[in-house]
Amino acid sequence: MAQHYDTIILGAGPGGMTAATYASRANMSVLMIDRGIYGGQMNNTAEVENYPGFESILGPELAEKMYASSTKFGAEYAFGSVLHVEAQNDGTWHVVTDMDDYTANTVIVATGAANVKLAVPGEDQYTGRGVSYCAVCDGAFFRGQHVIVVGGGDSAVEEATYLAGLADKVTIVHRRDKLRAQKILQDRAFANEKIDFIWNTEVEEILGDDKKVTGVRVRNNQTDEVSEIAAAGVFIYVGLTPVSEPVQALGITDANGWIHTNDRMETAVPGIFAIGDVRDKELRQITTAVGDAAIAGQNAFSYNENFKMAASEVTE
Template sequence: MKHYDTIIIGAGPGGMTAATYTSRANMSVLMIDRGIYGGQMNNTAEIENYPGFDLVLGPDLSEKMYASATKFGAEYAFGTVTHVEALENGTWHVVTDMDEYESNSVIVATGAAYKELGVPGEKALLGRGVSYCAVCDGGFFRGQEVVVVGGGDSAIEEATYLAGIVDHVTVIHRRDTLRAQKILQDRAFANEKIDFVWNTVVEEIVDADNKVAGVNVVDMVTNEKKFIPAAGVFIYVGVLPVSEPFTDLGVTDQAGWVITDDGMRTNRPGLFAIGDIRDKALRQITTAVGDGAIAGQNAFAHNEEVKSAQLQN
C-alpha cells in the first residue's frame, strides 16, 4: 500500500482547500473522489456569494480550486471509499473499490447527497424526467413545463435558472412561506414564468409512456388533490450525509452527520471532517473552504506529532 501523510476523502471545495493547505506544507497528499472534482459546485450554474466574484460559474470555480489544490503535488484518484479503519501503529487504512492506501491522517470531505421524496414514480423515472440537477438536465425541457419541489435556496435558485430555459415553472412547497434567502425569493416572485403552489406535497410522479407526465399532489390544509402536468420534476427537499464508510468509527450522530470540534477534529486522533458532512448550521462553499483550511493546518500539526513519535521509536 502506498503511504501518504494525509488522505482527503472527497474533492469538493472543502477537500480541495485542505489539499492546498497540506500540500503547501510539503505533505504527501491524496484526494479520493468517486466523481469529478468540484462536487455539487459542478451542478450550480451561477455562484454569486463567493468572495472575490460578482458571479462565477460552478464548473469554472471547480477548475480554479483544483489547479490550486494540485499545484504543490497533491495527487487525485477516482474511487468509492468502502472502509476506513485506525491501525494499531496510529496510522489509517483506507480501502476503495479500486485500491488500498495508508496515511497518517484522514480528512473526511464526502459532503451530502440530495434527499429523495420517496414517492411512487421517483426512482423509476429518474433520468426520464425526474432530476436533482437543473444545470445538468434543464436543457432537455426547452419549451416545456416543469415542476420544482422545495422551498430552500437550492430550489429557488434552480427554479429561476429553469425559468430562463423552459416555458413555465411551478414551485411546489409544503409550507406557506419559502426558506430561501430574500434576494432569491424576490427574483422568483418577480419572474412571470414562475408560479407557486403552497402547503402542498407531491404524492406521486405520474408515468406516461415511460416518462414524466406530471405530479399528483395534495393540499395539506384542504386535503384537495389535483394533477399538475409537467415534463420534468426537479427535487430539492434537503440533503443527507454521505457517511456510510465512517459510521462504525463512532464519530457520527444518529442522523449520520460527523461531529467535530472547532479544529475539525473528530473524537478519533488523526481523523478530521469538513464541509457538508459535518453537523453544522450553514452548508455553503465558503464554510467548506474555511473548514478545509482549518483541517489542513491541524492535519499538518498531527503529521508532525506522528513523525516525531516515529523517530523516538
C-alpha cells in the first residue's frame, strides 16, 4: 500500500521547505518530493543578498539551512518526478511519481517555474557566473558595469530599467524591430540615458573565460551580420513557464499553466494548495515563496484537522 501522509509537498525549493517546516511543527506527517536536490533555483545562485537576516549568503548554503529547518520536526524528503495527482473516493489524494506512490489528505504544489532558455552555447556554462534570469536577485553584482538584457517584453524592459539604476550601461538585444512591452514601460526605457537598444538581433553564443561572462556573439537576422558585444552580465527574459504538468488534470491551472489561488493559498479544488513561482503572481522571489508557504502550511493544517474530524464522524 502507498504510504500515507497528512500533507505531501510537491517541490523542495524555499517555498516547499518552508511549508514543510510549518506543517511538521503543527505535528502533521509531511513528505516533500522533488526531482532534484532540495533548494531548487537557490542552488544556481552564487550569492543571495536580499534575504532577511543575512547580509550575504551563498544560495546552496541557504538551501542547506532551510532544509535543516524543514526536517527538524519530522518532515521527510524523497526523490522523484511527480507524474500526476488524482483524487480518491475517500477524499484523499493519490500522488504518483516515477519512483513510488503516496497518498495524502492535502497536497501543496510548490513546483515552481522554469526560465525559457535561449539554448545557445555558453548559457548553461555561465549560469550563475554572469548569466542570470533575475535582475532583482543578481543586479547588484554588476554595479558600474555593462550588462545585456535579452528580450523585448514587459519583464525584459522592466528589468532593464531596474538594472540601469545599478549598472553603468544596459543594452537591450531584441530579435524584432520594436518592443512588445507596455507603452509606459517602453517610454521609461527610451527616456533612460543608460539604456540602448540593438534591434533585429539574436544572441548566438554567450562568451566568457574560465571564470565569468565576457560578452555575447550576436547575429542580425536581417543582414546576417555577426558581431561581438563585450559585457559583464547577460540577463535573459524570453519567457517563463510554470512547472504544473503533474496537476493540470485537476483543473486548477489557467490556459498558460499558472495556478490561481486565493489569499489562503487555496486552489479551486479543496485540499490542494499552491505556493511560490507556480502561482499566477507578480513577484517571484525567495521571500515571496516563503511567505506563501507559511500561509499554506497553516491552512493545510486547518484543512487536515477538519478532514480528520469529518472522517471520524462518518465512522462513528
